[in-house]
Amino acid sequence: MKLSLGPNMFFWPKTDIEQFYLQAKTSSADIIYLGETVCSKRRELRAKDWLGLGRELARETNKQIVISTMTLLESPAEIVTLKKLCDNGELLVEANDLSAVQIMHDLNMPFVVGPAINCYNVSTLKILLKQGMIRWLMPVELSGDWLKTMLTQAIEQNIRDKFECEVFSWGYLPLAYSARCFTARSEDRPKDDCQYCCINYPQGRKMNSREGEQVFVLNGIQTMSAYQYNLINEVTQLKDMGVDIIRISADNEQAFTQLDKFKAQLVTPKAYSLETDKECNGFWHQIAGMSVA
């Protein structure tokens, strides 16, 4: 099994991003995803900068580098940028919207299907395979049983060897996308005058219930889980059902420690007790996502 470092979903200053990927070079990750997936107004790194950083990582490491692309694309300008990223001529691309699937298919290039593309069944997998999918990350709300059913059907229908399966296994879960920017709203600003305020919240803004229970994280137009998803205790199960890649989300520097921890877990599994006020694994067990099974 391989380990991947997912795309960072927060908005950080350029120097912090560069510092982070400097560390990523020597991390336990076999695959590194990078790029802006949330908001096209975030331009500390522009498309050419992401591609430059990606090429540098590809040159200087033995890791596979993948360019992750935007999830909610609304304007022609965003599509122009998306096309630039897709047609980079070198690095693999993660599609997070069907627009990217369409563009990659037109380019006749293989691609990864990211978590924001709604693939809930094996018929959909087959359609995406025909378009050029070579790796699939299931929607984060789906369970282990659901995945097992799909992978079993993929074997029965002789398509299991045509794609790798990756599972989002650690980090804040991307849960929703809106036209509205909730971070700008939290500062009482309209999106058109957001002043790029997401940069002041490198871990987003916590949205709690009035009883102090942590509910969500506001990250611009994206809403995330307030608890970090953690499948450390399910690693053996993932392996047994034939999952190829474990994804650790690039929330912060903790991700590097987690990569080491998951790597060790693959060799000598240990039982960890999750902290219910910080972590969750409910989605995997088909119960409320925010809970711990």
Next chain:
Amino acid sequence: MELLCPAGNLPALKTAIDNGADAVYIGLKDDTNARHFAGLNFNDAKLAKGVDYVHQRGKKLHVAINTFAHASGEERWKKAVDNAVAIGADALIIADLGVLDYAANKYPEVERHVSVQASTTNLEAIKFFKNNFDVDRVVLPRVLSVQQVRQLAKTSPVPLEVFAFGSLCIMAEGRCYLSSYMTGESPNTVGACSPAKYVRWQETEQGLESRLNNVLIDRYQADENAGYPTLCKGRFDVDGDVYHALEEPTSLNTLELIPDLMAMGIVSVKIEGRQRSPAYVEQVAKTWRMALDRCNKNPDNFQVDGAWMKTLANLSEGSQTTLGAYHRKWQ
């Protein structure tokens, strides 16, 4: 421009047609549609009556099969397509790629509309659906501004339908797992957001509290109207500020955009609310029929009647309406 109204049952369907709908959309009585609520939707017998009523009056029936097919139950979604076609549906509203593929191959002659749940927000995504499933219409999610809808309408190879009135989903539809994060059930998987079985109301010393799967969504003072605890419309605490962090209880109302939408060539305006009563359907259909007729007669001088706005506000969440994402300031 077609007026497309919701119907959760046969009386609502008849009311919609009688009050000016050009078409109605319905769901079957199972989890294949995104309003899978107890006591709602159509069994086979009711469906047959509904189709007859609509067709005898020269109107159209759309069937929403717009949840995502379960890995272990794809047959149920295919059967829903078979049933809808057998009964004479004029259009199938579908979100799942596998289900669209099935419908396109088996029933190429029956119209396929890309459901709002498929989250199709740009030209390349529209091309994907056109190229792969030869779809006849795309229903746009409620995340685009009017300018963005206009741009898309100019270039889209497929006719577009937009949401015109009703409960406002503020997230890109089909891409929201907030409900399953809190309850284990989402629109994509079970066809319901913030399902009623997880809702609990409680009078406390601090006020009336609404909870969803035990998470406090809102707390109301005696002078405040309590609304259904849809989880994105509660009051939460962000660093000490308590406010509607995501959205207030409000409904979408786009009466004032009618001339714009007509000029852009939008083919259909959709009213939300299959879960609402026939009385709601009557009021909304009647009001929108009057508005569309007036605009058709004289699009250059169209003005929204104050009485229409009042009628619609009274049917809205929190008795208030918004232009939502169509208006950039909302974003």
